[in-house]
Amino acid sequence: METASTMNLVNDCFIGLYRSLVQYSMEVSPWTAKESCGLREAVEDLAQRQQSDAKKLAELLVDAGEAIDYSYYPHEFTSLHFVSLKYLASRMVDGQRELVASLEAAVNGLAESPARELLSAVCSSQREGLAELEKAAAAVVRS
Numbered sequence: 546m547e548t549a550s551t552m553n554l555v556n557d558c559f560i561g562l563y564r565s566l567v568q569y570s571m572e573v574s575p576w577t578a579k580e581s582c583g584l585r586e587a588v589e590d591l592a593q594r595q596q597s598d599a600k601k602l603a604e605l606l607v608d609a610g611e612a613i614d615y616s617y618y619p620h621e622f623t624s625l626h627f628v629s630l631k632y633l634a635s636r637m638v639d640g641q642r643e644l645v646a647s648l649e650a651a652v653n654g655l656a657e658s659p660a661r662e663l664l665s666a667v668c669s670s671q672r673e674g675l676a677e678l679e680k681a682a683a684a685v686v687r688s
Contacts (some may be wrong), residue, residue, distance in 0.1 A: 547609055551655060554608055554651050555651075556606060556614050558648055558667065559599055559614075561644050562596075562667075562671075564615075566637050567588055568592055570630070571588070571637050573626050575630040575633055576627075577629070578631065581629070583684055583685070584630055584634060587632065587677050587678050587681035588680070590674070591641070591674040591677065591678050596668050596672045602663065602664075604609065612650045612660040622666045631685050637677055637678060637682070638675070641674065645675055648671055652663050652664045
């Protein structure tokens with residue numbers, strides 16, 4: 546059985562995924578120029594990856610009998626309506642780097658447990674998503 550502090554950490558990681566700038570961008574549908582189509586695909590793929598990973602964390606919380614805190618999007622995101630995807634690219638890359646760093650810190654802060662194993666897998670998944678996003682964002686910046 547996982548401790549309350551472990552479950553709080555899992556929920557914090559869930560919020561990081563569920564309320565990321567990538568997720569927000571999927572809700573506000575930023576304008577996408579023709580040359581940004583590759584970036585759009587990478588963002589959509591990462592959004593799906595985040596949703597899948599968030600679902601896994603939510604299932605762990607529910608199975609442990611924990612209530613899920615869904616939180617809210619950060620207030621600073623609200624000024625990012627009606628912008629282009631190219632404009633958001635560097636912000637999304639930075640946000641994904643921060644997310645991966647927080648997942649790594651969570652994994653490193655836990656003893657061997659099912660929660661640590663799952664967070665480690667989620668961290669690897671998000672690291673892969675970051676690499677794809679960086680590649681797509683770099684291609685758009687060069688165009």
